[in-house]
């Protein structure tokens with residue numbers, strides 16, 4: 001799953017190029033940097049690898065979502081429809097631009113249920129934000145059709161699905177904009193980092209300015225830049241971009257290993273008829289960072305989780321239903337809502353609607369789901385052993 005597992009000489013070499021000159025910033029210092037433009041180079045590689053017209057690196061995946069939303073004109077009072085199962089960063093970014101997160105149910109794709117999205121559309125809806133969770137994708141045809149019908153923006157949070165695709169197009173390049181995270185546990189890492197991808201030049205130019213204090217980057221030096229609009233500082237450093245440059249060149253290798261280990265593990269789990277698998281709208285496009293599987297009921301699933309824990313093999317198996325970071329049930333801080341500073345009333349009113357039991361349809365999916373992270377380091381024997389141990393635990397619970 002995470003690129004940090006295969007850290008090596010390639011990453012050290014790229015970082016050392018930057019350390020040799022000491023120019024840690026991505027802009028300016030042209031003479032001193034001796035031809036090193038790691039951030040620029042990584043943006044070009046991202047465009048090539050994923051088939052996006054434009055790529056804007058930033059300091060995190062969260063910053064990428066914020067930057068994309070600002071560039072798309074999403075702001076105060078606008079509603080963004082997003083799933084109740086995602087990483088907390090997705091709603092943090094919506095809140096950061098003053099917009100209102102409208103959470104809706106997921107289905108067995110573990111991403112947005114298109115019918116739930118339709119039902120949530122209001123006159124204030126501005127954007128639909130699918131989150132391609134755990135390496136695989138939302139039903140993009142259905143979501144694109146809804147966006148078209150209602151004149152809505154489509155922003156893909158593809159932070160967890162680097163290298164996955166849908167009907168031949170890479171996730172993150174299908175909507176009006178899409179984002180990756182390069183934080184430490186993502187498919188490829190910069191240590192910390194993120195990117196906005198878009199095929200729209202105007203959106204790209206806005207991202208470019210927004211992440212660097214509104215600079216237009218047209219001046220001969222930074223001091224001569226104009227500021228056509230207000231921005232922030234979400235810049236990536238050359239050191240982080242250097243790590244990403246080595247990592248993106250290994251992406252094909254990472255994906256190949258993930259797919260191999262995923263297929264092997266699936267072939268073992270499949271031997272239990274009670275185990276079913278996540279619905280994947282385009283199976284060929286799954287990046288296979290996780291294998292997500294279902295048991296017949298929430299009770300059985302919780303018992304299996306306990307059994308895996310008792311055997312000391314729960315690590316790497318995620319039961320999101322009870323997990324503090326990824327599912328609405330445990331987002332007490334959002335539901336209360338607990339903020340450090342005053343929030344717009346429309347946001348507070350919306351968040352208070354999210355009681356623990358507000359999403360029974362999602363509960364029915366997430367309560368039965370376990371996601372097993374696929375490691376890049378497993379040997380064939382280890383996959384076999386892991387699979388067999390899980391199967392033994394499941395059979396024991398089913399028999400009792």
Ligand SMILES: *Cc1c(COP(=O)(O)O)cnc(C)c1O
Nearest residue numbers: 060061062087089159160181183
């Ligand atoms: C990791 C992640 C993010 C945010 O990324 P950071 O780089 O950690 O800020 C956003 N959305 C999802 C779904 C993620 O998994």
